Amino acid sequence: MTVTDPRNPTVPPSSRPSLAVWKFASCDGCQLTLLDCEDELLAVADQLDVAFFLEASSASVAGPYDVSLVEGSITTEEDRARIQEVRAQSKTLITIGACATAGGIQALRNTSDVSEFLRIVYATPSYISTLETSTPIADHVSVDFELRGCPIDRQQLLEVIGAYLVGRTPNTPGHSVCVECKQQGNPCVLVAHGTPCLGPATQAGCGALCPSYLRGCYGCFGPAETPNPHSLGATLLEAGLPPDELQRLFHTYNAWAEPFRGAVQVPTPTHRRPATQQENTR
Amino acid sequence: MGGSTLTPATLIVERDGLDALIGELRAQHRTVLGPLVRDGVITHGEVTGIDDLPIGWTEQQSGGTYRLQPTGTDEIFAFSTPSESWKRYVHPPRALMLRARREGPAITVETPRPEPEPVAFFGVRSCDLAALGILDRVLLDPEATDPNYAVRRSDIFIVAAGCSTPAATCFCASMQTGPSPTSGFDLSIAELKGSEPLSYLIAAGTERGAEVLGLLPGRSATAADHEHATAVHDQAVAAMHRTLDAADPPRAAAAPEHPQWNDIAERCLACGNCTMVCPTCFCSSVEDTTSLDGNHTDRTRVWDSCFGLDFTHMHGGPTRTSIASRYRHWLLHKLVTWQDQFDSSGCVGCGRCITWCPVGIDLTAEIPKLARAATEVAP
Numbered sequence: 001m002t003v004t005d006p007r008n009p010t011v012p013p014s015s016r017p018s019l020a021v022w023k024f025a026s027c028d029g030c031q032l033t034l035l036d037c038e039d040e041l042l043a044v045a046d047q048l049d050v051a052f053f054l055e056a057s058s059a060s061v062a063g064p065y066d067v068s069l070v071e072g073s074i075t076t077e078e079d080r081a082r083i084q085e086v087r088a089q090s091k092t093l094i095t096i097g098a099c100a101t102a103g104g105i106q107a108l109r110n111t112s113d114v115s116e117f118l119r120i121v122y123a124t125p126s127y128i129s130t131l132e133t134s135t136p137i138a139d140h141v142s143v144d145f146e147l148r149g150c151p152i153d154r155q156q157l158l159e160v161i162g163a164y165l166v167g168r169t170p171n172t173p174g175h176s177v178c179v180e181c182k183q184q185g186n187p188c189v190l191v192a193h194g195t196p197c198l199g200p201a202t203q204a205g206c207g208a209l210c211p212s213y214l215r216g217c218y219g220c221f222g223p224a225e226t227p228n229p230h231s232l233g234a235t236l237l238e239a240g241l242p243p244d245e246l247q248r249l250f251h252t253y254n255a256w257a258e259p260f261r262g263a264v265q266v267p268t269p270t271h272r273r274p275a276t277q278q279e280n281t282r
Numbered sequence: 283m284g285g286s287t288l289t290p291a292t293l294i295v296e297r298d299g300l301d302a303l304i305g306e307l308r309a310q311h312r313t314v315l316g317p318l319v320r321d322g323v324i325t326h327g328e329v330t331g332i333d334d335l336p337i338g339w340t341e342q343q344s345g346g347t348y349r350l351q352p353t354g355t356d357e358i359f360a361f362s363t364p365s366e367s368w369k370r371y372v373h374p375p376r377a378l379m380l381r382a383r384r385e386g387p388a389i390t391v392e393t394p395r396p397e398p399e400p401v402a403f404f405g406v407r408s409c410d411l412a413a414l415g416i417l418d419r420v421l422l423d424p425e426a427t428d429p430n431y432a433v434r435r436s437d438i439f440i441v442a443a444g445c446s447t448p449a450a451t452c453f454c455a456s457m458q459t460g461p462s463p464t465s466g467f468d469l470s471i472a473e474l475k476g477s478e479p480l481s482y483l484i485a486a487g488t489e490r491g492a493e494v495l496g497l498l499p500g501r502s503a504t505a506a507d508h509e510h511a512t513a514v515h516d517q518a519v520a521a522m523h524r525t526l527d528a529a530d531p532p533r534a535a536a537a538p539e540h541p542q543w544n545d546i547a548e549r550c551l552a553c554g555n556c557t558m559v560c561p562t563c564f565c566s567s568v569e570d571t572t573s574l575d576g577n578h579t580d581r582t583r584v585w586d587s588c589f590g591l592d593f594t595h596m597h598g599g600p601t602r603t604s605i606a607s608r609y610r611h612w613l614l615h616k617l618v619t620w621q622d623q624f625d626s627s628g629c630v631g632c633g634r635c636i637t638w639c640p641v642g643i644d645l646t647a648e649i650p651k652l653a654r655a656a657t658e659v660a661p
Contacts, residue, residue: 043574162572171569175554175590178640182558183375183585187323187365190640192348200553200640214321225591226605228551235346235641 017066017165020052022086024072024079025106025134029151030097031055031071040158047165063089067164070143073099073134075106080131080140087141094160095137098150098253102222105150106134107256134256147172148203150220150253156205173204174225177217181208189216196241196249201227201259222254229263291492292485294507295500300358300471300482301332302498303441307402312439315371316404322350323365329404336361343449343633345642356480359405359473362449363632367410367561368403372417372434379430379568380581395433402439406467408460409452409632411442413561415466419624420564430583439490442467446475446514451633453524453646459630461518462511469495472511483511524646526617526631538610542652547606549641554587556635556643557612562628567592588612613645 021031035056037044044050051061068090074080087093098104109117110133118125137143147160156172163170173179177199181188189195189211197216199208203224210217223229229250236246250263293299307314308330316329319336329335340360342349353360382391406414418435421428442463445454454460463470468491472483483503486492557563567586572579586593589608594601602608620628629645636644 040574047574158574159571162574165574166572166576168570168572171571173590173592175587175592176551178553178555179558179585179587179590182555185325185366185370185375187321187325188348188555188638188640191346191638192321192323192350192365194347197640200551200555224552226552226603228549228605231549231641232551 016047016049018051018061019048020063020065020068020086020090021050021055022052022068022070022072023054024070024083024100024137025075026072026097026099026104028055028071030100030149031069033096033152033154033157034069036154037158044158044161048161065090067092067094070095070100070137071097073103073106073136074140075131075134076129077131083137083140092144092164093137093141094145094147094164095143096147096149096152096157098148098220098222099134100137101146101148101257102254103134103136103256105253105255108251109134110256111251136256145170148205148221153205153207155207175204176200176224176227177202177204177206177208177211177221180204180206181211184208184212186211189214194239196236196239196245198232198249200224201229201232201263216249218252219250219260220253222257223259227259229259233263292483292503292508293495293498293500294503295482295484295498296479297332297356297358299484299498299500303469303484303494304329304331304404306494306497307404307439307441310400310402310439312400312402314402314404315368317361317364319350323348324350324361325365326368326370332358335405340447341449343451343637345451345636345644346640347642348637357446357473357475359443359445359471360447360475362445362447362452363407363409363634365634365638366559367413367632367634368406369413369417369561369564371401371403372414372438373421373428373431373564373566374434375585377430377583378580379583380579382579382581384577395429398433398436400437400439402441404441405443405471406440406463407443407445407632408463409445409454409457409630410561411440411463411466412454412457412459412630413632414440416562416624416626416628416630417564419626420562439494440467440469442470442487444470444472444511444515444518446473446518448518448522449633449637451524451636451644452522452631453526453633454631455519455522456525456527457627457629457631461522462515467491472514474507474510475514475517477510481507483507524633524644526629526646526649538607540652542648543606543610545651546609546643546648547604549643550605550609551640552589552605552608553640554589555638555640557587557589558585559634559638560616561630561632561634562616563587565593588615609643613648617645617649 051065068086095101114132118128122128160170181199190197195216198219199217202217202219203221205221233246250260254260304314314329315326317324317336318327318334319339324336335358337358338353340351340353342351378394380393382389421431445461467487470485474481486495565586566583569582569584570579588611591600602611616628
């Protein structure tokens with residue numbers, strides 16, 4: 001069947017949307033996923049003017065930008081102000097990865113005593129200026145789309161960019177990893193091997209990567225649309241998983257994502273006291 | 283075929299006869315798919331001879347648990363239901379429905395179809411045979427035939443295998459779908475458990491089955507062989523303790539306010555595993571993907587689950603937002619409204635939804651609770 005396209009398919013370079021990629025508190029793995037697109041990278045550059053992407057090029061074009069990809073969480077006063085500026089300069093703002101969408105692994109601080117961490121880790125804690133919490137971008141500015149993952153999935157990133165370009169909703173299902181895992185034909189590592197797995201509570205998108213290698217899901221993509229972490233947690237405990245390991249399982253990359261946050265009882269730190277001068281300088 | 287006698291109708295073979303059977307099917311250029319051990323489960327995959335089959339393996343299944351176990355015997359069919367049904371082959375998880383290409387001002391649209399491929403399903407359990415029959419009724423409905431399914435289903439040589447060792451999760455006898463196949467196969471194997479040497483009674487169900495049977499090394503079956511097969515069947519029936527009253531679907535329990543739905547929802551993970559492993563759950567969604575330059579579009583049919591929110595997403599959002607409403611929808615469709623739509627239950631009693639539910643929700647245990655409490659609350 002052949003029909004005539006009513007649109008003019010030729011896109012003049014000047015009308016290409018501009019792209020900016022921003023980094024907040026993160027490991028760079030998610031923006032690296034964009035560079036990792038290798039085969040599709042030229043196609044991306046054909047459709048978008050890469051205006052600001054420090055990991056790829058130090059040549060930057062001033063804003064405003066049509067679309068911003070934002071990686072990382074908000075952990076400092078400076079970043080709290082900077083994200084407002086990024087939002088003001090971006091027509092469409094897409095957050096990428098567990099840090100930007102849930103606060104990341106650094107959100108473990110949210111249930112602990114940050115000054116204690118500073119005292120243990122840094123020789124001179126007074127050099128460190130940080131907020132008490134690590135929070136997702138959506139806690140600070142309005143976000144147009146959140147892409148999950150630690151790191152994000154390359155194909156899903158291309159899907160989101162492709163969907164943005166033609167103005168449709170991206171296919172990023174909110175159902176569990178189990179649906180993808182069964183589509184792949186994997187045996188269930190939880191049922192068949194007794195391996196602790198967060199798949200039933202975790203959003204799909206990775207292609208069931210870990211279970212495909214017979215490992216349990218670590219929950220990198222955060223909570224599925226309507227997870228039941230309490231029931232899954234109870235089952236894992238019944239199967240013999242020690243409570244501290246259950247807590248560790250839920251509280252990694254997406255520890256601050258609401259349904260995972262409350263999935264297990266977080267013990268209150270018992271040593272909440274300010275570090276002494278002597279301890280600070282040792 | 284009409285009126286001709288199936289000759290020979292039955293045959294007794296030993297292991298070499300089964301090996302010859304797989305060899306003969308392969309000689310017919312068929313890809314033979316059968317049970318095998320992989321990654322700690324008995325599943326389906328390509329088999330090239332009997333050595334690929336799960337010789338000496340069985341499994342223990344219960345709600346939320348599956349464990350492979352050695353039998354210490356040479357039995358080939360001492361397991362019950364493989365982890366996967368045959369759905370993957372006749373109704374694959376992803377199928378390309380449409381491909382559109384734009385070149386200049388022209389848009390070309392193709393509707394690709396799979397090439398018919400001669401296949402043999404080896405060792406099909408009776409419950410799974412019944413499930414194929416149900417999928418046929420749904421997807422080969424003359425008024426709404428699924429063209430992909432029709433092609434994949436068009437040339438499958440089916441070798442069924444009676445079940446001697448049902449799992450604790452099985453209830454095919456109660457659903458009248460097993461444990462021994464009665465129709466819908468080209469050949470059907472009964473392992474004569476305990477025979478010396480270990481023998482197999484093979485019966486032909488079609489003319490082409492009988493032709494293959496005539497090529498195998500073996501001897502004719504005696505009355506004693508048939509009695510042996512009946513005894514194995516009777517033992518399998520006696521070993522099944524779960525039941526589901528197929529004749530009396532729980533219409534009374536359909537009330538959404540029934541408290542048992544919330545009790546289930548507290549345990550249910552809404553993960554969709556039950557629908558994925560169900561041999562008759564056929565629901566899928568359709569996904570359009572576009573290339574970055576907007577010149578290519580693929581429309582793909584993907585397995586979907588009624589436990590996902592997107593399943594009922596329409597203008598204004600999803601309609602079944604609570605887990606209770608989604609479990610209720612699945613169970614009542616499977617057991618009740620399936621009968622209205624397709625004149626049968628959607629359940630064949632394979633028990634996979636019990637085993638592969640990570641929290642072990644058991645529909646055979648929930649149905650009596652739903653029925654009982656509904657009676658109690660009735661005026």
